[in-house]
Amino acid sequence: MGYSNIVILTGAGISAESGLGTFRDKDGLWTKYDLEDVATPEGYARNPDFVHEFYNARRANLRDAEPNAAHHALAALEDQIDGRVVVVTQNIDNLHELAGTRTLIHMHGELFKTRCENCQAVYAWTEDLSRGTPCRSCRLPGGLRPHVVWFGEMPLQMGEIHAALDDCDLFLSIGTSGNVYPAAGFVEEVRRKGQAHTVELNLDPSEGANLFAEHIHGPASEVVPAYVRRLLDD
Ligand code: BJW
Numbered sequence: 001m002g003y004s005n006i007v008i009l010t011g012a013g014i015s016a017e018s019g020l021g022t023f024r025d026k027d028g029l030w031t032k033y034d035l036e037d038v039a040t041p042e043g044y045a046r047n048p049d050f051v052h053e054f055y056n057a058r059r060a061n062l063r064d065a066e067p068n069a070a071h072h073a074l075a076a077l078e079d080q081i082d083g084r085v086v087v088v089t090q091n092i093d094n095l096h097e098l099a100g101t102r103t104l105i106h107m108h109g110e111l112f113k114t115r116c117e118n119c120q121a122v123y124a125w126t127e128d129l130s131r132g133t134p135c136r137s138c139r140l141p142g143g144l145r146p147h148v149v150w151f152g153e154m155p156l157q158m159g160e161i162h163a164a165l166d167d168c169d170l171f172l173s174i175g176t177s178g179n180v181y182p183a184a185g186f187v188e189e190v191r192r193k194g195q196a197h198t199v200e201l202n203l204d205p206s207e208g209a210n211l212f213a214e215h216i217h218g219p220a221s222e223v224v225p226a227y228v229r230r231l232l233d234d
Helices: 012-016 041-046 048-063 069-080 095-099 158-167 183-193 220-233
Strands: 005-010 084-089 104-106 109-116 122-124 144-148 170-174 197-202 214-217
Touching (some): 005 158, 012 069, 012 220, 041 048, 048 109, 069 095, 069 220, 104 158, 170 220, 183 197, 214 220
Parallel strands (some): 005 170, 084 104, 170 197
Antiparallel strands (some): 109 122, 109 144
């Protein structure tokens, strides 16, 4: 195989076995919450307290979560392969970095960060947030929101992502249902260039499964370490 430029897109499925819920599975977050209420700027403007409660509960969950074998395998791949590995995650959890992944793009933001809508400061935040929490930078209350990307907002670091996709010779998509753009369009972007092998590793076939050249179905904690071993053995 001998790949030297690998881009790996990850989604909620890679963290499912670490105890963090997915969105669109049968017990997923979007079966319990209306995404219009908790994952849009309009929902936040209507009821900021409700949105803070939603993210406070997810922050509390994340404080107890640990990376699983799939996160560790991707970190080992970056360490051991003779080439470049870029992980682009849609997840707002910190499990890739806890496992040791270094080249990481959080395209949908980070749960353990907050952003001030008054002064635009972004900084680490692992505790509860509320409307009254004053910003550490400008000191004003009312401006702190989760540093996450909601529907209708622009995902982060898109220039770096497109550059990595342009150069890659292997594109892996792990644990994502392929419902949310622009991430769901990355495989087509890679295919248009024509130079990369594309592989989906997911519990079930995703929305865009037919766009991938190779499919490996099963729990991420099993299929990802096995695939990484294959890459490192070649
Ligand atoms: C396992 C497993 C195990 C389970 N092992 N696997 C038409 C075309 C193009 C775009 C659009 C369009 N219509 C609308 C849009 C825009 C919109 C969009 O895509 N909407 C769709 C619903 C159609 N996109 C946006 O708005 C994005 N911004 C944008 O496009 O900006 C452009 C722009 C903006 C302004 C002006 C001009 C242009 C932003 C999207 C933001 C998404 N945000 C969320 C919330 C983030 C914060 C938070 O976490 O609360 O991101 S929504 C949610 O979905 C979250 C996720 O990152 C994202 C993707 O979900 P994911 O990871 O795929 O999870 P699931 O649950 O769907 O799937 C899990 C999978 O794992 C399943 O397949 C399982 O089988 C599998 N699995 N257990 C392996 N153990």
